[in-house]
Amino acid sequence: SLLASDDFQQNIENTVHEIIEDVRRRGDEALCDYTKRFDEFDLTPESMRVYEEDIHRYASDADDELVEILQQAAKNIREFHNQQVEDSWEYYAGDGIRLGVRQTPIQRAGIYIPGGKAAYPSSVLMNVIPAQVAGVERIVAVTPPRALEENPLVAAALKLLNLNEAYRIGGAQAIAALAYGTQTVPQVHKIVGPGNPYVQSAKRQVYGVVDIDMVAGPSEVAIVADETCDPAWIAADLLAQAEHDEMAGVWLICWSRELAASVFDEVQVQLDLLDRNDIARVAVIDRGIIFIVQSEDDAIAIVNHIAPEHVEVLMAEPDHVSDNIKNAGAVFIGRYAPTVVGDYFAGPSHVLPTNRTARFFSPLGVPDFVKRTSVIRYSGRAIERFGEMIEKFAIAEGLTGHAKSITIRRHKA
Structure with missing residues (x-):
């Protein structure tokens, strides 16, 4: 089965390579052909751009209460990322020598917004706001045809952020267009945003021509919990990530067999109540692990080895464990800090390293949209x-x- 998986991935890589080269060669014409083939939509260069008035019209169908929630989430995200801004600096080294670093935002960034069920307005906020805070001059959105019409809350997120340049293109062909530019779509310097395996492959293949945020894998959560946490809460947090993807990683680390058994039972009960229980069930069966350890230090060692996307420390006294976690995308500390507060609302971007890359990668943030230039006098x-x-x-x-x-x-x- 491993070889079959490798073959499948290689087929994706080959297909995407052909699409990228075709878009690079034929530009708009190739984009229109692929949009007809994959999205069954008759696209022309003239209809490719989604203009500001169109975005506002689609956004008008969004629920007013949800728009208010988006506004509060955006405020939190912007306040957090304002803390990440770094100034340029110089110092005098003697003998007429001045040395320093000049901080300059990249000029153009592109955000990929998936269509269908994966069109999440939260991802728009989490990808665009750090770029805006960094001072990126031009931010371009690409999303499959019909996506904004079918997802008014995504259009509302674009309106809220004053992001008024969007194009009706999706898939690997959209990534190629952003990387190389076409007659209609501008070339950007960095591409961010989630997407299916074809989109992820395209981002990986154009890296070096442009920068990318990261190649995202399935969602992950590791929960370190003691007996003071309600097993139902732990189960709910595990399933919140399991419902993302059949390949999601969901791991519980504890030192009580009784707690482990109670959480296992709760997961079975709550699974049946989930709308996406078919997805979550596969993730729990295939990728769910309970580690029963001897001590807090053992738990810390396991977390640092796994280097998960999210870590929750659900303990009465969480500080020793949380302070010693070195490899994680985000650490959620205390029983009232589930991963979901970070997914939507807390402030830090939810674009996090997966697949053990938290050993050397960081969450998306303002520094990802800024270049550092050394200055030598x-x-x-x-x-x-x-x-x-x-x-x-x-x-x-x-x-x-x-x-x-x-x-x-x-x-x-």
Whole structure:
């Protein structure tokens, strides 16, 4: 079965490669052809753009109460990301030398918004607001045809964020268009947003031409819990992630067999009540694990090895465990901090590393939309003092042209 899975993934990679090269070569014409083929929608270059008045019209169908909730969530997300803004800086190093870092937002970013059941307005907020706070000048949305008409709350999110440039394209072809540009779709410098395996493959293949947020895998949660937490709460939190995807990872780490048994029973009861119980059941059966450990330190070691997307520490005294978790996308501390508050409302972006990549990747945030440029100011006095050292360093590496660049200045300094 592993080989079959590898074959399936390779087929996706090959198909996506062909689509990317075709869009790169034929531009709008290819986009229209793929949209007809995959989305059964007659697209023309003239109808590709979704204009501001269209976005506002689609948004008018959104429920007023839900729009108010979106506004509060957006406020929380913006307030959190305002804390991440870093200023440019310089310092004086003596002898007329000034060194520093200049922070510059990238100029253009693209957000992919899936269609159908995966069209989540929360993802729009979590991807766009960090870019806006960073100061990105132009943010472009792409989403499959009919997606905004069918999901007025997604259109309401775009309206709320004043994101007025969107295009009716989806799939790998949309990622290719953002990466290379077409006659109608602008080329961007970074692509963010969730998507199906074809979209994820396209993002992986265009990385290097443009930057991407990350290649997202199935959702994950590891819960460290003691006996003070209600088993029903733990079960609900496990199933909240299990309902995302049949491949979701759901793990409980505890030191009480009685708690483990109670949570297991609760999961069975609550599964039957879930609307998406068919998806969640597969995830629980195939990817659900309960670890029964001897101590809190054992629990910490397991979490740091798994490096999960989300970690919940549901304990009466959570600090020792939570303070020692090094590898996680997000840590939710205390019994009243389930993962779901972070999915929608708390403030930090819910775009998090998965598949153990939390060992070296971070959540999406303002720094992901900012470039750092080193700034170096040198004086004649500095060249006079340090030039001979630099020359000798260059000659030792066999780069006499480098040395000459210093020599020619030393005698004029």
